[in-house]
Amino acid sequence: MGKHLIISSTGFPGTNKTWRFVQESFKEPLGALAVFCGDKVIVSGMEVTTVSSVDMIANGFITYNGEIIPFLGGNLDSIVSIYETVDNVAYNVDTNSDGNLDVLPGYRTRYAQCGSGGNIGSFPFSDLSRLKTAKDLSAFTLPANLVIDANYVHTDNNFTLSLLNKLNGIETGAEVNVQADWNVANPTSDAFIKNKPTRLLNYLYKGVAILGDFPSALTETTYINFPDVGTSNYMVLGTIHSFRPYGDAAQDLLSWFTAGHEPTRFRLAAYEPFGGGQNIRFEYLIIPL
Structure with a gap:
């Protein structure tokens, strides 16, 4: 010790x-x-034993708030309380000259014990951990499959600053080759995609109708059939695709509209401003409203 009488x-x-x-x-x-x-x-100390089906704990010592204090044994409990008592003693002094020695605090005793009611503080017994002894620490052995290579080149010789910066740039919890999934809705999942666009164009059906010479007269209507889309409340986005040679395609210039929307079909009506036969197909998307 640094101090000695x-x-x-x-x-x-x-x-x-x-x-x-x-x-x-x-x-x-x-x-x-x-x-x-x-x-x-x-x-x-503080060994736990069972006596007549009752768990008991022995005396010992613990650290608490920067001190080593005694632990008084007894019944084991999930709570540990810290107690402090102060004994007053008669000092060899009479400051007020009343003929009586002054009684002042003289001895402070602090200890820990299982149970609640401590006047200093309390904490869960599970917060305590046992200090390993020097014997326990010296019993450590290296893993049996550990390979010691005397020719290993220390990283001081081959670990560059660029490699260090690369390691430091890896975010905590980063994973390799995580497969993103558009349909995953759980934000804590590794496959969750952040900031997905919300205003996406959804369509009920897309199709192509081979019409050939349509309309065969100045005006004509025809049904465009498709699988049941479950609603008649939709719009049709379409285009006339001409198959005539370039230079003769004017005959395929048409004015058209749709009507009579049903879950499995709609009517396509067309008007041809020029005479002659057509060779067209109608390409379309059905968009829900």
Whole structure:
């Protein structure tokens, strides 16, 4: 210890300084040891046994708030409480000259015990962890399949700054080759796609109707049939695709509209401003409204 009394002869003065010196000589190193061990650590004792179907815990010592304090055994409980008692004593002084010695705090005792009701604090028993002894630590053995290569080149020789920056740039929790899935709705899933567009064009059906010479007269209507789309409330986006040679396609110039929308068909009506036969097909999308 850093502090030690040198008592050369009888008559050494036992003053307040003496008692503070003695107390600090062990309080300071034990406090440092408590910090080294960590808070709420079982330093010794506190073995749990079962007596007549009752779980009991033995006396011991724990660390708490930078101190090593005794633990009083008894019935095991899920809560540990910290208690403090202060004993008053008559000091050899009479400050008010009333003929009576002054009674002041003299002895403070702090301890831990299972159960609730501590006047300093309490915490779950599960917060305690047992300190490993030097014997436990020395019993560590290397894994049997560990390969020690004497020719291994230390990373000081081959680990570059660019590699370090690359490692530091990897986000915590990053994964390799995660397969994204458009249909995954759980935002915590690795396959979830963020910021998906919401205004997407959905269609009920797309199709092609081969019409050939349509209309065969100045005006004509025909039904365009398709599988049941479950509604008649839709719009038709379409185009006339001409198959006539370039230069003769004017005959395929038509004005058209749709009518009579049903879940499985609609009517296509067309008007031809020029005479002659057509060779067309009608390509269309059915869009829900």
